[in-house]
Amino acid sequence: MKKTISMMIAATAFSVSTGIASVESVDPFYRVDRFADLEVLRYKVPGFEKLTLQQKKLLYYLSQAAIEGxxxxxxxxxxxxxxxxxxxxxxxxxxxxxxxxxxxxxxxxxxxxxxxxxxxxxxxxxxxxxxxxxxxxxxxxxxxxxxxxxxxxxxxxxxxxxxxxxxxxxxxxxxxxxVNQAEGEDLVLTSAGNYYDGVTQAEAEAFYNKMKNPDDLRPVSYGLNSRLVKRNGKIEERVYKVGGLYSKALEKIVYWLEKAASVAENAQQKAVIEKLISYNKTGNLKEFDEYAILWVNDLDSDIDFVNGFTETYGDPLGMKASWEALVNFKNKEASERTHIISANAQWFEDNSPVDNCFKKEKVKGVSAKVITAAILGGDTYPSTAIGINLPNSNWIRHEHGSKSVTIENITEAYDKAAQGNGFAEEFVWSDKERELMEKYGFQADNLHTDLHECLGHASGKLLPGTDSDALKAHSSTLEEARADLFALYYMADPKIVELKLLPNAEAYKSEYYKYMMNGLMTQLTRIEPGKNIEEAHMRNRQLIARYVFEKGQKDNVVEMKKKDGKTFVVINDYAKMRSLLGELLAEIQRIKSTGDYEAGRDLVETYGVKVDPELHKEVLSRYEKLNIAPYKGFVNPVYTAVTxxxxxxxxxxxxxxxxxxxxxxxxxxxxxxxxxxxx
Structure with missing residues (x-):
C-alpha cells in the first residue's frame, strides 16, 4: 500500500514538503511545466552511474517493461x-x-x-x-x-x-x-472506471462472495486482475493476461521481463521475474500469490521493481487493481534508519495501544529500505507515492511479512520545489511552529513515511474468519488511517529518540502540527467548492485530525484560532493529542481485525467526509494568493542503451x-x- 496516493510498491501522493519559506533560490532543474492545478517536476537519480553494467542493463530492461503498460x-x-x-x-x-x-x-x-x-x-x-x-x-x-x-x-x-x-x-x-464513494449510491454504476461493465454493485458483490470460502486461510485476491462484465444476462470475468484482456501490452511487458531475467542479480531475483512472467501468461491468482511471496523474500537484490495489477484505489469496491510500475535501487546509506525500524518491529507491535488479541504474536519478515526511484509507470506516473508497503494480501503479510520502501529522491524533489513558496507564512500559527518544521520537517516527514509503510501496514492481524473485504468501500480509508495512526503514535515515543531516529523529544511535534494543519485545513485546497471529500487518503487525514480536534475539545487539546481575520490550527497539548491518536488507533484496529463494517462506516462518514463550507472558502482564498499548484507529478529520466x-x-x-x-x-x-x- 502507498503513502498517500498504496502499492505493490503510494499511494499515497501527497507532497511531503513542509512548505517552509527559504532564502535559497529554487533549483530550476526540478521545475518542468505548470498548468491548471498541476505542476510537473523532475527527479534526480543519484547513484545511477555507480551501478555495474549488469545492473544498468537490468534497470534498462525493467524500465522498458514499466512503460509498455x-x-x-x-x-x-x-x-x-x-x-x-x-x-x-x-x-x-x-x-x-x-x-x-x-x-x-x-x-x-x-x-x-x-x-x-x-x-x-x-x-x-x-x-x-x-x-x-x-x-x-x-x-x-x-x-x-x-x-x-x-x-x-x-x-x-x-x-x-x-x-x-x-x-x-x-x-x-x-x-x-x-470513482464514486458517495454513501447510499450504487458505486459501480455511478463510477466511470472500466472495471465493471453491465453489472450493478449488488451483482458484483454477490459474484465474488459466492467464490469465497470462509474456511480458506490463504484466499487469493478475488477479482484483482479482471474486468467483470455482463453479456446476455450472464456475468463473467475477463482476465488480464497474455491471450486475454490487455494481451498486446502484456506481451511487450513479458518480452522485456524475459530480458531482465537474463541479467538478474541473483537466483532469487530471477525466480521473482520468471514467476511474474508466468503469472502474466496464465492470469492465475494463485501464481500471483506465489510471485508475491518470492518478491517479499528477495532481500539481497539492489535493483527492485513493481510491475503489474497491484493497488485497488481505482475500484469503488476496493477489489480490482490498477496497473502500475516502479523500478528502483537501494539507497544504502539512507536505509540505515529503516533497518533500525525493521529490527525493532516486534517491540513496536508488543507496545501498541491496541487490544492484545489483535496484535501479531510474532512479527515476520518486516523488511524496509530507502530507495531511489529510477522509472515511474502506469498508476505511479506522473503522480507517484512517496512510500510503499507490499504485498497487500493479509495472509501473505501475516505468514511471510512485507516489504516497505521510502522513495527519498521523490521526497527530495518535492522538498526542493517547495522552497520559498510562502505557504508556512500564510498557514502556520507562529514562528515557534515554523521553526520546528524548518528544523525537523524533512527528517520527521520521512520517518513518518518509514513508520507508516514499514510498521503501520504490517501491524495487527485479522481474527480467524474475518473477511479481508468486510470493510468494503471504506477499506482503503481505514487502512491508510490505521497506518498513519501507528506512525504518528510512535513518533512521540521515547523509543524513537533512543533509537536515534529523531534527534530529540521535540522533533515529532513538527509532524504533529503539519498533520493537523493539513487534515483540518490545508488539504481542502484540493477540493472544489461545495463538494465533500471522497479520495481515500484525504478522508483518512481528515478523519484523524477531526477526531482529535473534536474529542480533545474538553481539554482544549487542539484549537482553531483566529488571527488577523484568518483561521489557524494551534496545538496546546501534544501529549494528550498522542493519547487520542492511540485511542483511535485501537478502535480502527478493532474494526479491521473483526470486520466491523458499521463502526468503520460511521467513523469515516462522521469525521472524514463533510467539509465546513466557510472554512473551505477561506482556505481556497488564502491559497490562491500564493499561486502554488496543489498537485505535483514527474517526468521520467530517459535511459539510452549504448550498443x-x-x-x-x-x-x-x-x-x-x-x-x-x-x-x-x-x-x-x-x-x-x-x-x-x-x-
Missing amino acids: RDIIYDQNCKWNLAIRRTLEAVYTQYKGDRSSDDFEALETYLKQVWFANGIHHHYSTDKFVPGFGQEFFEKAVKSVDTRYLPLQKGETVNQLLANISPVIFDPAIDAKR DKKGDITDVTISYDESYIDQMLRYSKDYSNLPTYNY
Whole structure:
C-alpha cells in the first residue's frame, strides 16, 4: 500500500514538503511545466552511474517493461480514454489552424491534464475535467486532421468517432466521476472506471462472495486482475493476461521481463521475474500469490521493481487493481534508519495501544529500505507515492511479512520545489511552529513515511474468519488511517529518540502540527467548492485530525484560532493529542481485525467526509494568493542503451532533458500497444 496516493510498491501522493519559506533560490532543474492545478517536476537519480553494467542493463530492461503498460491504466480508468487521448494528440500535432487561439491553448491544457491523470478524470478528486474549449471548435479541428492520424477503427468514420467521444468530453452528466464513494449510491454504476461493465454493485458483490470460502486461510485476491462484465444476462470475468484482456501490452511487458531475467542479480531475483512472467501468461491468482511471496523474500537484490495489477484505489469496491510500475535501487546509506525500524518491529507491535488479541504474536519478515526511484509507470506516473508497503494480501503479510520502501529522491524533489513558496507564512500559527518544521520537517516527514509503510501496514492481524473485504468501500480509508495512526503514535515515543531516529523529544511535534494543519485545513485546497471529500487518503487525514480536534475539545487539546481575520490550527497539548491518536488507533484496529463494517462506516462518514463550507472558502482564498499548484507529478529520466557493432549493450546512459510534452508524445508514439477500444 502507498503513502498517500498504496502499492505493490503510494499511494499515497501527497507532497511531503513542509512548505517552509527559504532564502535559497529554487533549483530550476526540478521545475518542468505548470498548468491548471498541476505542476510537473523532475527527479534526480543519484547513484545511477555507480551501478555495474549488469545492473544498468537490468534497470534498462525493467524500465522498458514499466512503460509498455501505459495504455492499460488509461483503459482501466475509463473505456473512452484511449480514443480521446489519441484524438487530442492528433489534433495537437496536426492542427493547421490558429494555434495561438484561446480554444487551441485550452485544448493543449486539457490534453496535458489528460496525460497527467491517465485519462479524462482528475487523478486525485476523480472528477471529470471540464474542457476550456468549445465542442464546435473541437469537432471542426478533428475533421481538419488527416484521417490517418485519427484513432479510427476498421469501418469507423470521423463522425462516428465524434459521436462516441464528444458527449463524454462535453456533457458533464456522462461518466462524471471515475470513482464514486458517495454513501447510499450504487458505486459501480455511478463510477466511470472500466472495471465493471453491465453489472450493478449488488451483482458484483454477490459474484465474488459466492467464490469465497470462509474456511480458506490463504484466499487469493478475488477479482484483482479482471474486468467483470455482463453479456446476455450472464456475468463473467475477463482476465488480464497474455491471450486475454490487455494481451498486446502484456506481451511487450513479458518480452522485456524475459530480458531482465537474463541479467538478474541473483537466483532469487530471477525466480521473482520468471514467476511474474508466468503469472502474466496464465492470469492465475494463485501464481500471483506465489510471485508475491518470492518478491517479499528477495532481500539481497539492489535493483527492485513493481510491475503489474497491484493497488485497488481505482475500484469503488476496493477489489480490482490498477496497473502500475516502479523500478528502483537501494539507497544504502539512507536505509540505515529503516533497518533500525525493521529490527525493532516486534517491540513496536508488543507496545501498541491496541487490544492484545489483535496484535501479531510474532512479527515476520518486516523488511524496509530507502530507495531511489529510477522509472515511474502506469498508476505511479506522473503522480507517484512517496512510500510503499507490499504485498497487500493479509495472509501473505501475516505468514511471510512485507516489504516497505521510502522513495527519498521523490521526497527530495518535492522538498526542493517547495522552497520559498510562502505557504508556512500564510498557514502556520507562529514562528515557534515554523521553526520546528524548518528544523525537523524533512527528517520527521520521512520517518513518518518509514513508520507508516514499514510498521503501520504490517501491524495487527485479522481474527480467524474475518473477511479481508468486510470493510468494503471504506477499506482503503481505514487502512491508510490505521497506518498513519501507528506512525504518528510512535513518533512521540521515547523509543524513537533512543533509537536515534529523531534527534530529540521535540522533533515529532513538527509532524504533529503539519498533520493537523493539513487534515483540518490545508488539504481542502484540493477540493472544489461545495463538494465533500471522497479520495481515500484525504478522508483518512481528515478523519484523524477531526477526531482529535473534536474529542480533545474538553481539554482544549487542539484549537482553531483566529488571527488577523484568518483561521489557524494551534496545538496546546501534544501529549494528550498522542493519547487520542492511540485511542483511535485501537478502535480502527478493532474494526479491521473483526470486520466491523458499521463502526468503520460511521467513523469515516462522521469525521472524514463533510467539509465546513466557510472554512473551505477561506482556505481556497488564502491559497490562491500564493499561486502554488496543489498537485505535483514527474517526468521520467530517459535511459539510452549504448550498443557495439554486434548489438550488445556496452553502457546505459541517463539524461534529464526531455520536456513533459515531448515525453508524453514519445510514449504515445512508441508505447501504444492496445487497440483504442478494449472490449
